[in-house]
Amino acid sequence: MLGFVQNIGRTILTFLAAFGRITLFSVTAVRWIFTPPYYWPQLLRQIIDIGYYSLPVVGLTTLFSGMVLALQSYTGFARFSAEDTVATVVVLSVTRELGPVLAGLMVAGRIGASIAAEIGTMRVTDQIDALDTLSTRPMQYLVAPRLLAGTICLPFLVLVGDVIGVFGGYIVGVYRLGFTPSIYLARTLEYLEVSDVTLGLIKAAVFGFLIALMGCYHGYHSGRGAQGVGRATTNAVVSASILILIANYVVTTMFFGG
Amino acid sequence: MAMTPKIELSAVTKSFDANHVLKGIDLTIAPKESLVIIGTSGCGKSVLMKCLNGLITPDSGSIKIDGKEILGQGRAALEDLRQRFGMTFQFGALFDSLPIWENVTFRLHHQRGLGKSEARDIAAQTISQLGLAAAVIDRYPAELSGGMQKRVALARAIVDEPEILLFDEPTSGLDPITGGVIDRLIVDARKRLGATTVTISHDMASVRRIADKVAMVHDGVIIWAGPARNMEKSGVPEVHQFVHGLSDGPLTREKILSNKAHL
Numbered sequence: 241m242l243g244f245v246q247n248i249g250r251t252i253l254t255f256l257a258a259f260g261r262i263t264l265f266s267v268t269a270v271r272w273i274f275t276p277p278y279y280w281p282q283l284l285r286q287i288i289d290i291g292y293y294s295l296p297v298v299g300l301t302t303l304f305s306g307m308v309l310a311l312q313s314y315t316g317f318a319r320f321s322a323e324d325t326v327a328t329v330v331v332l333s334v335t336r337e338l339g340p341v342l343a344g345l346m347v348a349g350r351i352g353a354s355i356a357a358e359i360g361t362m363r364v365t366d367q368i369d370a371l372d373t374l375s376t377r378p379m380q381y382l383v384a385p386r387l388l389a390g391t392i393c394l395p396f397l398v399l400v401g402d403v404i405g406v407f408g409g410y411i412v413g414v415y416r417l418g419f420t421p422s423i424y425l426a427r428t429l430e431y432l433e434v435s436d437v438t439l440g441l442i443k444a445a446v447f448g449f450l451i452a453l454m455g456c457y458h459g460y461h462s463g464r465g466a467q468g469v470g471r472a473t474t475n476a477v478v479s480a481s482i483l484i485l486i487a488n489y490v491v492t493t494m495f496f497g498g
Numbered sequence: 499m500a501m502t503p504k505i506e507l508s509a510v511t512k513s514f515d516a517n518h519v520l521k522g523i524d525l526t527i528a529p530k531e532s533l534v535i536i537g538t539s540g541c542g543k544s545v546l547m548k549c550l551n552g553l554i555t556p557d558s559g560s561i562k563i564d565g566k567e568i569l570g571q572g573r574a575a576l577e578d579l580r581q582r583f584g585m586t587f588q589f590g591a592l593f594d595s596l597p598i599w600e601n602v603t604f605r606l607h608h609q610r611g612l613g614k615s616e617a618r619d620i621a622a623q624t625i626s627q628l629g630l631a632a633a634v635i636d637r638y639p640a641e642l643s644g645g646m647q648k649r650v651a652l653a654r655a656i657v658d659e660p661e662i663l664l665f666d667e668p669t670s671g672l673d674p675i676t677g678g679v680i681d682r683l684i685v686d687a688r689k690r691l692g693a694t695t696v697t698i699s700h701d702m703a704s705v706r707r708i709a710d711k712v713a714m715v716h717d718g719v720i721i722w723a724g725p726a727r728n729m730e731k732s733g734v735p736e737v738h739q740f741v742h743g744l745s746d747g748p749l750t751r752e753k754i755l756s757n758k759a760h761l
Contacts, residue, residue: 279608358595366591369553373585374605374654375577381608 265457266387272380273388279381286389290351290452294397297350298343302401305338306330306408314417326417327427330409335436339402340394341488344447347394348454348480355386355455356476360462360469368460383456387449394448395441402437439495446491447484454480502565504529504662504694505550510559511718512545519545520556521718527711532688532695534705534726536740537715538749543698544588546715547664550696551583552576563662581605584655584693585664589671590647592639592654598625599635602653610658624653628683645676649683656687663688665697669704681707702741705729714740716749 313329359382362368371378406428413419455476462472503526510523519542527533535543548554549561552568561568568579592601599621606612606620622632628649639647648668655663668684669677681704688695688708699705705712706726713723714737722734729741739747 277608361594365589366587367593369548370585370587370591370593372553373551373580373583375580375609376604 261461262453262457265460266453269379269383269387269453269456272377272384275380277380279385282381282385283389286385287393289354290347290386290389290448291393291396294343294347294350294393295400297346298397298401299404301342301346302334302339302405303408305342306334306405306410307412309333309338309405310409310412310417314413323417324423324427326413327409327419327424328431330413331406331428331432332436334405334409335402335432335440336492337440337488339398339405340440340443340447341484343394343398343401343444344451344484344488345481347397347448348451348484349477351390352451352455352476352480353473355452356459356462356473357469359383359456359459360472363460363462364464364469378460383460386452386456390448390452391445392448394444394451398441398444399437402440435495439491442495443488443491446487450483450487451480454483501528503527503562504531504564505696506560506562506565507549508560508562510546510549510556510561512542512549512554512556518718520549523559523715523718523720525713525720525723527694527696530688530692530694532685532697532708532710534697534699534709534712535715536699536705536712538740539700541715542718543715544666547666547696547698550662550664551580551585581658582661583664584658584660584662586648586651586655586666586668588667590639590644590651592647592650594639597636597638598642598650601639601650602635602657604654605658620657621653624657625650628653629679645672645680648672648676648680652680652683652687656691656693659691659693661691661693663691663693663695665695665699667698667700669699669701674703677701677704678707684708702743 309330310326313333314323314326317323317325317329359368362382368378368382371381410421410424410428413424414421458472458476458479459469462468505525505527507523507525510520511518512520523546525533535546537543545554549556556569559569563579563582568576571579592598593604596604599618600607602621602624603612603617607614607617612620618635621635625634626632630646630649630653634642634646634650639650642650652668655665663684665684669680672680684695684697685708687693695708697708699708709726711723712726712729713720714734715721716736722732722737724732729737732738735748738744739749
């Protein structure tokens with residue numbers, strides 16, 4: 241019995257210690273975002289990596305999700321003669337939920353892993369120590385631009401993903417389910433509010449920050465050798481994905497729950 | 499009046515959890531002197547070197563540069579201090595994502611605002627002095643051989659003419675001829691800059707070429723330090739065994755493995 245309680249206590253302490261370390265890391269990193277000197281070329285490179293190169297992945301994911309959503313909702317709603325709400329369901333689902341969450345999860349896989357692997361490799365090959373010896377703060381040079389780029393890029397990716405996802409629903413609605421294009425578009429816009437889109441974008445910004453944070457944190461604290469970097473990469477993707485789902489619920493409760 | 503040492507360590511200790519890596523290091527290095535630190539793998543040489551420029555903070559003791567204490571001075575003072583150091587790492591630690599010119603002039607370009615064109619010129623000039631073609635500046639570290647990477651790392655360390663140079667196993671992984679070339683470049687650079695150097699090496703040929711003074715670390719303390727010419731007649735069994743690469747002696751395989759397990 242005592243051993244069981246000890247294990248629970250140890251697990252809680254480990255969790256609290258990790259939570260404390262991550263919080264401290266993120267507060268430090270955010271502080272460096274607003275402290276000169278600013279490494280603009282680094283920021284630009286990260287924006288291209290995170291934003292531009294993730295467009296195909298996010299675009300394809302939201303396109304097919306929008307298409308499937310139109311098909312599924314049509315099938316379901318036909319059972320109680322509510323087929324004409326398909327366009328509304330697609331646009332609200334994509335902008336409020338699917339766009340931010342799917343884009344977040346896809347980018348977590350692509351960028352979270354990439355950031356953790358790059359910074360982890362720099363850690364194990366002494367490149368981070370080398371930055372220190374060259375009077376450059378690694379948090380400022382490596383971490384701050386990635387956090388900023390993640391927070392800036394995800395909303396743009398999600399905005400593009402929203403449009404593509406709705407377009408996917410439109411293709412299926414018009415060419416497969418037989419909706420009239422003008423009616424489908426009218427229904428798409430009829431119940432859509434600006435807050436649906438903007439709050440989806442706020443979610444995206446939170447997800448972008450979390451993805452970059454997890455990639456940087458696990459890479460920065462990577463263990464030795466290829467195994468250490470591999471573990472850091474896995475941890476970055478898993479923790480970012482879980483945090484996205486948790487943050488999704490929290491943000492949804494904050495903004496839509498009332 | 500006695501000359502102030504360039505670097506002075508007193509009773510420096512460092513532990514990682516229960517592993518006591520440095521147990522009280524006392525060492526002085528004179529201005530413009532070339533000290534080489536020897537010792538078995540995992541004995542704490544790299545930890546000692548990283549304590550010198552603040553990459554690792556000792557648990558206790560004192561480290562003075564030009565007679566001024568550097569421990570407990572805060573981040574800003576540490577960064578000012580690091581401007582006076584140049585360092586090369588065992589495996590180069592060149593930045594993979596940057597071209598050679600930006601690696602070499604990183605501090606000048608990113609910290610001191612030197613323009614790209616001027617930085618490229620300085621990089622080309624510095625690596626030319628080290629026997630590399632100027633055209634190399636537009637290549638990336640992964641495109642260079644091990645020997646070329648070591649030279650680029652050396653160029654990065656010396657480009658802004660630091661007062662103190664730290665070299666962590668500068669010839670490891672190189673063939674003897676390339677190793678000899680790197681040693682010669684280190685000696686030349688030191689003379690040209692008038693710098694104080696601290697080098698970690700396992701390569702006794704290299705030690706003989708570059709050292710004015712040698713210190714041996716064993717079990718967390720300096721067990722012998724003296725002029726390089728006296729290394730052979732130190733009278734310390736561990737030094738004798740290490741210098742001559744003998745398998746029999748006080749440094750047993752178990753002891754060495756036990757040291758390595760600590761780090």
